[in-house]
Amino acid sequence: MQEERFEELAGDITVERSITLPADPDTIWERLTDENLVGDWMEGDVSIEARPGGAIIMTPAEGTPVWGTVEEVVPGRRLQWSWRTDDGLPTQVEIELERVEDGTTLTVRETLLPWTITGLPPQWGGSPFPRAFLSAAA
Amino acid sequence: MIPHDVFAALADPTRLEVLSRLANGGPATATELSAAMPISRQAVTKHLAALDAAGLVERHAAGREVRYTFDPEPLGDVVRWAENVGDTWDRRLGRLSRSIE
Numbered sequence: 601m602q603e604e605r606f607e608e609l610a611g612d613i614t615v616e617r618s619i620t621l622p623a624d625p626d627t628i629w630e631r632l633t634d635e636n637l638v639g640d641w642m643e644g645d646v647s648i649e650a651r652p653g654g655a656i657i658m659t660p661a662e663g664t665p666v667w668g669t670v671e672e673v674v675p676g677r678r679l680q681w682s683w684r685t686d687d688g689l690p691t692q693v694e695i696e697l698e699r700v701e702d703g704t705t706l707t708v709r710e711t712l713l714p715w716t717i718t719g720l721p722p723q724w725g726g727s728p729f730p731r732a733f734l735s736a737a738a
Numbered sequence: 739m740i741p742h743d744v745f746a747a748l749a750d751p752t753r754l755e756v757l758s759r760l761a762n763g764g765p766a767t768a769t770e771l772s773a774a775m776p777i778s779r780q781a782v783t784k785h786l787a788a789l790d791a792a793g794l795v796e797r798h799a800a801g802r803e804v805r806y807t808f809d810p811e812p813l814g815d816v817v818r819w820a821e822n823v824g825d826t827w828d829r830r831l832g833r834l835s836r837s838i839e
Contacts, residue, residue, distance in 0.1 A: 613745070613748070613816065613819075613820065615820050615823040615824045615827065617824065617827045617828060617831060619831045619834075619835060621834070621835055621838050622838060622839065623838045627838070628834075628838075631834060631837065631838070637837075640833065640837055641830055641831075641833035641834040641837055642830055643826075643829065643830060643833070689745070689819075691823075706831070706834075708827055708831070710823050710827065712745060
């Protein structure tokens with residue numbers, strides 16, 4: 601049992617989920633990137649600038665805010681960002697949409713970033729995210 | 739809170755192989771491990787020190803050497819992290835699905 605558990609972890613530390621939704625990719629994309637819609641299903645206030653380098657900030661109803669940077673945007677196809685909480689581990693989230701016969705299959709992968717082991721990436725300078733920015737965004 | 743040193747220990751491929759050998763092959767000394775791997779005893783010792791710091795191995799004296807045993811306990815934190823993240827996405831995707839139907 602212990603060995604099985606270890607083998608399971610020996611690859612990338614990634615969580616993956618997939619769901620097929622009865623709508624076309626553009627409809628799903630709107631729910632991923634429209635700030636008026638994304639918070640409804642993400643469980644919190646979400647601010648997202650859907651362009652590479654844009655900011656993403658989620659303030660959940662309970663718990664600490666999560667913030668980061670949008671990395672890849674292919675409308676109707678693919679959205680990727682990296683984020684972290686003030687006291688948590690940085691992760692990368694990839695969402696892919698694929699048109700299928702009865703709608704759209706959405707696949708999400710959340711992966712622990714390699715630089716978790718070496719500290720924060722250079723663009724974050726290892727310093728805490730400015731609280732003022734969080735309040736301004738809320 | 740997730741211990742960063744556990745992830746650090748798991749993120750290095752060579753260190754992961756050292757740990758994998760202990761997990762699957764049973765307790766071993768640094769000399770035994772280096773004989774089975776293409777790295778020096780000194781390098782193995784360094785990796786074992788990192789694994790020890792993360793609590794992933796236990797040390798036992800074996801004559802003039804130290805024998806290392808795999809300790810899976812800290813991996814429970816990694817499993818719990820993955821379970822939490824998975825549960826969160828299950829809830830989110832459930833809500834997304836309901837918002838569309």
